Amino acid sequence: MEEIILEAQNLTVYYNGRPAIEGVNLRIPRRRITAIIGPSGCGKSTLLRCFNRMNDLIPSARVEGKVLFEGVNIYAPDVDVVEVRRRIGMVFQKPNPFPKSIYENVAFGPRIHGVRDRRKLDEIVERCLRAAALWDEVKDKLHQNALTLSGGQQQRLCIARALATEPEVLLMDEPASSLDPIATMKIEDLMRELTREYTIIIVTHNMQQAARVSDYTVFMLAGEERVGRLIEFGPTQQIFTRPRDRRTEDYITGRFG
Amino acid sequence: MELRKRRELIGKVFEGIALTATAIGLVALTLLLLDVARRGLGVLSWSFFVNYPSRFPEQAGIRSALLGTLWVISLTALFSVPLGIAAAIYLEEYAPRNRLTRLIELNINNLAGVPSIIYGLLGLELFVRGMRLERSILAGALTLSLLILPILITASREALRAVPMSLREAAFALGATRWQVVRHQVLPVAFPGILTGIILALSRAIGETAPLITIGALTFIAFDPRGPLDKFTVLPIQIFNWVSRPQEGFHRLAAGAILILLVVLLSMNALAIYLRNRLQRRYQW
Incomplete structure (x- = not known):
């Protein structure tokens, strides 16, 4: 049996009082890649953003149910959101480096969490850039503006930046959708590499990508009333070869979506 | 065809x-x-800058008016800039998006359109009489601060709103507190725009005459203002005073003072443009 790191219990998210996803129950295994797939508007990103409470930033959003992280409900009133987000990092759809130097991008996380020592910061920056397979490309220009990097490099920088706060989980919201195939391949290789230490949850539109990189797959679907529900969850191989639900089969064989 | x-x-x-x-x-x-x-x-000569106003055009200068303008503008900046930026940060980054916030925003926009003489009347009641500041530099600076606050707030808010949401999300996702997000990511990017707003608002204040006349700033000052509670005059009032006299000599003095006021204004605008271009190169998107 896999060890569980994150668990959604009866999770419902409302935007302006209307449910966007409803009654989601899900157990995310540690140090595995879990892919969330489904057609546009099925609530994949909404579900992903529940795991680090990013929905808090949307004033009209309300979350019901529980998300247990290492057994603790991150929506409990006494939980420190800042600490949750430090331990559960996020990489966004469009690369969004800070308009600062490459070094400062990676150092920002540790800095705000209290790391002051310059040598310690240097070491974190190098380790994270290496882990994100970017070090060799940028080691001679660490103090150049991050926006001078290519899109693929920027996205790997965002991954390095997320790693710098020493998270246990990485949430990735279509991290390769704005990248070319070569940059996408690099990101996918990197994800496989990262599962030695990290749990990854990735939202993707691209079913081949889900099949290639993930260990487990979640299939979500919104019905007529446009409320996203979890349809099926299981090992990726099983979802793609022997799905239990007709709707999953229809989706992965391209009959809709 | x-x-x-x-x-x-x-x-x-x-x-x-x-x-x-x-x-x-x-x-x-x-x-x-x-x-x-x-x-x-x-x-324009050395004596034009160092002489006090006088009954004789050939002996008159802008010394007290120029000093008064510098005093008033410095104090106005001191009061209005921190308040304006802080209010803009609150409204853009902290305030819940509800009816009260919208009401406040609407009122600030309206205040930016209120004629300046109304601010003069407010300053007269509130600062000159209510707080017993008399016709002092302080009363003038406070009045002008109220006048330019709506402009400052609106300009700063626009600069803050132009910062992409993705930048805030990136910082929040790393576990930054709201203040850390504002301080380290949002403000540096918005700063060139805020700076432009500050300088344009101060340019507006430097040319204002009506509210200062309303609070009773004098038109004839033959001494140096030494502190915020001293009586004062400013360049536009001095110009107004000289223009309204019949003698041709005073009209020439007024023209000279206008030139100085223009030089001050244009250098402030040039500074705004220079700083904006310089800083924007650092934070290009």
């Missing part, structure tokens, strides 16, 4: 109209500047 010629003709005519419109503005401004320069350049 006929149609094509007609279309081209219409295009040319419109271009001509637009060019004329631009030219009218430019020509009027140039003539104005030339006229002021022709009449005022002659009076």
